[in-house]
Each structure stands twice: as structure tokens, then as C-alpha cells.
Amino acid sequence: MVTITTEPAKATAGRPQPANTARVVGGHRNWTAGVISWIWLGIVIIPIYWIVITSVKLQADYYTTNPMVPPGDLTFDNYKQVIDAGFIQYFVNSLIVTLGAVIPAVLFSFMAAYAIVRSASTSRFLRVVNSAFLMGLAIPQTAVIIPVYLIIIKLHMYDSLLGMILPSIGFSIPLSVLVLTNFIRDVPKELFESMKMDGANEWTILWKLAFPLTRPAVVTVSIYNALTIWNNFFLPLILTQSIDKRTLPLALWAFQGQYSVNVPAVLASVVLTILPILALYVVGRRQLLSGLTAGFGK
Template structure:
């Protein structure tokens, strides 16, 4: 007796395991990535090893060779050269400029997005966007004259106010785009629950835009921390210097103490590195937000 064969249904055939072709390694991309890694790491390696060399030993040895007799003399010299004072000045200026600028930018962005389509709000938004096209170098003379007229020359407040002003345009632009991504139904539901615009801003928009807030905070803190032109023009006294200007302390009339300068660079970079480590998750989520929508 013949056994009838069962016909293979389309569904059964579709459930069979699929075989995928083995992926070939992307050799050119791997080589380019390795080259780029070397380009980035070689300067960092040179800065680190040079900071542990003596000033005389730096000129006698191969610049890329590790130090034969590592020393912490350069770091001791930097710390004893009023590094703590310059560090405190940089912290005061960075915190005093970035925190108010981010809060003001968040409130301005919320008003621009949730305030309707009035001509006044469109004009305010356009004014802030125009600020992105004006570089700091083009306004340094007017800023210098304004600070003198206000009696804030050679003070930390005279550095905080311009730093806040130049941080507003980009911060408002980024936060506005994040607030626009918040579903309108959430705002309507809070309004039906009796929440005011002020309560909606702080209870709904503020928590949902936290990745963007952390992103712009770290970015603006980095910009203010590394600022050189404003402190150079708006300050004069040695006790008002910030860390970028402190590098001048290791430049003589005829020579430069390169190991001490690089030790100062490392100590100046550490706070920003710590800030990145603390907020790296929020920073990455803020930078990649929108790609998965």
C-alpha cells in the first residue's frame, strides 16, 4: 500500500530556518579606524609622558620615548603657582554662567514652542537664531566697552554675563527641538487636570527634556571652561585669571617650560573628564535622541 506524501504548505516552508551568508570583515573600515585611533591617541600619549619629564630631560631625550626618571615636579610646580585660585575662578565662572543660561534657555524654549504662533514669539526666536551667526571675535570690542560702562571690568561678574549671553542661542535652539518632540496629548492631559503653564513646564517638559539639558550643560561648561579670549580682554589682575590664562605663568622671556605646561593642561582637563563620566549616559541619550523616532 502506497503511503501518500504530504504536500508542503507555504507556511511550513516559510518556517524553515533561514541561512544567512557569512559576513565578510570590512578590512578598509578596520584599517581606517585603527589609523584614526592612532591619530587621536598619539598626542594624548605625548602629553601624558611629557608631563612626567623634567624640563632639562625633555630636550635631551626622544619626545616620544617614556621618561627614564619620572618626576612629579611639574605637577608640584603647577599646584604651587596659584593653581587652586585659578581653578576656583574657572569653577565660579562656569557654574555662574552655565546654570542660569540653561535655565533661562529652557524657559525661553518652552515659551517659544508652547506660546503659539504670534509675531512677537517668532521675532524673539529669530533674534536668538541670529545670535548663532555672530562669532565672539566680532563682538569683543562692543562687549569690552559695555563691561567698562557697567563698572565690571576685571571682575568675575564681567566674565559671567557675556558667557551667559553667548550660551543662549544654541541652547535655546536645541531645547526648542526637544520640547517640540513632546506629544501634545501630554500637555492637553495636564491642562485638563488643572495644571498651569508654569506647572506643565516644570512637571512635564523639564523631566522629559533632561537628556537635552544634560547635553547642553556639558557642552556649554566645556566652552566656558576653555574660554580664553574673554578672560584675556576683560581681566587684568593675576587673581582674576582662569586656568587657560594660567598657562602663561610657565612661559619665560626666552623659553617655555613645556612639561609644566602639559601638566597644567592635564590638571585643567580632569574636571571636564569627571563631568563627562558623571553625565555620559544622559549625554549620549541626548545626542542620539531623535534617531529612533
């Protein structure tokens, strides 16, 4: 889905900025920007506030009390109901699919990116591979889902977690390689050379030198892929049918279809699924945000 070349990436690289760029919008009071920013804050926060307070209301209270006022007596029954509906299983499924796809995707992408940086100048094969990956950025997953569905059926992996993991790895590769390539390029060549002089082979240099030196990029790419796969709805919708194979987004949708009248329970299910990501956001906000702009942030 991401269709950018490596060039603009350089232009928006997240390097330390001179402090005086703050003057761009600073200086005098800017009322327009101020007003718009507070309105936007309301637009973002009100729905989130509403789902949180409603998820701890009794269903009976929900229809009788003011929806914007927190409930007098909190209840976690809604959460209990959601968990009883099998959400632990769906959570575990999401975790398996996400980790199962992100780890190989990032490792394979790193190996490919390393090879491209080290030998694309001498290897025609790697140059072709590199341009194929770049072209792959323009292929929308939604549009190629029908053959993916057929392939997964043919591999006898329909309705299995592995059947979701394998395509997720494939879909993650182009952007991961692009971003990692840009970072590995910044490792001074002399470091590779001196390690080589000491008799290390490429495999050792790859894991002992390049990998640790580009760790921030690896983390960023992993986060981006993890978030994308964790939130994926389309793949499980197409590739699974059993209830016990659902991942969280699909489970949310099914739960909502079943309990649409019980608004507090539906919202509890939403809160429960976004809680882990929000927790991560609190801990690693910078990494998450740079992960999201991975394609152009660098």
C-alpha cells in the same frame, strides 16, 4: 558660530537605528579605511601620550632621555610647581564662571523655549523672538567682542568674574533655545492640557512637567555650554587683566609664556587642566558627545 536651521536636525536625529545599517561599511575587509583609521589613531594619541609621560619627567631628564619612553623615576614636582603657580585659584575661577553662566543660561533658555513651543502659534511677540534667536546663531562672538568689552567697562565689571559670566550667558542663548525648543515640541500636547485641566498654571507645568520630561536635553545643552565656556580663551583675554581673575585657558597661556623652557612643567599644566574634562568623559561619554552635536543631533 553655528548656522543651521532646525530642518537638518530632524534628519540626523539620534534615534535608535536598525541594526543592519552596520553593513554600510562592514561585510568584506576594508583595507583603506583600516589603514587610515590606525594612522589617525596615532596622530591623535601620540601627542596626548607625549604630554602625559613628559609631565612626570624631571626637567633635567627631559633633555637627555628619549622623549617617547616613559621616565624611569616618576616625579610630580612639575605638578607641584603648577599648583604653586596658583592653578587652584584659576580652577576655582573657571568653575565659578562656568557654573555661574551655564545655570542661568539653561534655565532662561528653557523658559524661553517653553514659551515659544506653547504659544508661538498665538503670540506674534514670541514668533519674532524665536526668529531673532535663530538669526543670533549666525553672529560670531569674536566679531562682536569690541562692543561687549565697552559694555562691560560701562557696567564697571571689567576685570571681574561677573564680567565674563554675563556675556557667556548671552552667547549661550541662541543655540540652547533652539535645541530645547526641538525637544519640548516632542512632549505630547495632551500632557500639558490634562495638567491644565487639573488647574495647574503655566509656571507649574513648566517646572513640574516639561522640565523633568526633557531632562536628557537639558543635560545635553548644559554640557555643551559648560564645555564651551570652560574652554573659552578669548573672553578672559579681553575682559580681565589681574592675575587672580584668570581662568584656566588664559592661565595656561600665561604659564607657558613664563616657563617655556621648562617643558615638563608646561605640559603638567596642560594635563592638569584637561584632567577634569577627561574624567567627565570617562563617566559620561554619551552625554558629552551628544552635547557636542547638540545643534544638529536633534
